[in-house]
Amino acid sequence: MTIDLKDLHRDMTAWRHDLHAHPEFGFEEKRTSSFVAAKLLEFNLDGVAEGVGGTGVVGTLKRGTGNRAIALRADMDALRINEQGDHAHRSQNPGVMHACGHDGHTAMLLGAARILAQEGGFDGTVHFIFQPAEEWGKGALAMLDDGLLQRFPFEEIYGLHNLPGLPVGHFETRAGAIMSAEDNFEIVLKGVGGHAARPHWGNEVLVAACALVTSLQTIVSRRLSPTDVGVVSVTELITDGTRNALPGLARILGDARSFHPKISATIEKQMRTIAEGIALAHNVTAEVTYTREFIPLLNDAILVEEAFAAARTVFDPGEVRVADEPMTGSEDFARFLQHVPGVFAFVGNGRDSAPLHNPQFDFNDQGLLDGARFHAAIVRQRLPPSA
Ligand SMILES: [Zn+2]
Ligand SMILES: [Zn+2]
DSSP states (O other): OOOOHHHHHHHHHHHHHHHHHSOOBTTOOHHHHHHHHHHHHHTTOSEEEEEETTTEEEEEEEESSOOOEEEEEEEOOBBSOOOOOOSTTOOSSTTOBOOSOHHHHHHHHHHHHHHHHHHOOOOEEEEEEEESOTTTTOHHHHHHHTTHHHHSOOSEEEEEEEETTSOTTOEEEOSEEEEOEEEEEEEEEEOBOEETTOGGGSBOSHHHHHHHHHHHHHIIIIISOTTSOEEEEEEEEEESOBTTEEOSEEEEEEEEEESSHHHHHHHHHHHHHHHHHHHHHTTOEEEEEEEEEEOOEEEOHHHHHHHHHHHHTTSOGGGEEEOSSOBSOOOGGGGGGGTSOEEEEEEEOOTTOOOTTOTTOOOOGGGHHHHHHHHHHHHHHHSOOOO
16 A cells, blocks of 8 residues: 555654654663654564664564565664754753754654555565664664674665755765764873972973874874875863973873774874874873774665665655765764675755754754655665565
8 A cells, every 4th residue: 555655744754853852862762762663563563672782673574575684774862962943842851952863864764664564565574773872883883782683684784864964855875985983082191290480390291292282183194195084183181280380190182083994093003103202202101092983984885876776766866966075974884884785875954954963953854755765765676576
């Protein structure tokens, strides 16, 4: 039975507003995951598993006799931001808001589940994955560690994110790197603080810290190839000094982005070398802690063409484009792509949209139906019904 798209859009908008008004932080998505599971049960899916990787939900739908399986993924978590918008569906949880549009992504995937459950049009298995804690970069791993691939095996995975600045009705992605790795670092310098008037009696750390901040800028400019892409940003410099006392302790914190594990490794290695050298030159000690929060997101080249073909059946073909360049934002979806090939793509949230993670941001409801229909289209294309 063909679904009434106008009815579906009205329902999806209501779900999205409900989710937006009740945002929950990563791994605390209790209401959200109950909402999702209740909808999936209402659509008569073949299976609905809750509590996968904490607060994750997986819905499973089977049609025909095919033994191929693909996964579609949405994220459910919100951010610790105080919403400033004044629309009727604004956040009712002070200090938490859907500032990244994960309410919209969840509603789009629910819409796809309803279309495919009601209309079918494919042969095989679809897993609808609703992941927790994307913003932490921890939710995908939590689901994988909870046996996602063994319990719900699939061969390909697809995900969508909204993109402010891109008009509604536009679709973009690209083969290879599309979202960056995010590494975090902390460098602790230790010396001997003392009187501001007698620096030679101790080994203060501030001059060393300033030299180190400056030298870290040579990693990208002098250690990476001009064709490699990377960013090293020092975001904090904190000392225990005060007006007339030189510090004996300094902490330098920051964030590095890149699109290849090899570049991330080079950045870490050079950071350690520079920190040791500067510390030695200033007679202080340096301790470097370097962590990888997100890995680069690499789209499969062949499946990207499949995604474009599916998108052209939903969007105006003239508005389905190859993204000009990768983005230096990061995405937890990359963890799934370490195990199976797949595609992460962007749908427009409008030219006038506030930026992601901005207190004025709101997902654009006009894009809901396109997203749900793209999810359904890629399933039908990759799991075609047998003739
Ligand atoms: Zn985000
Ligand atoms: Zn996001």
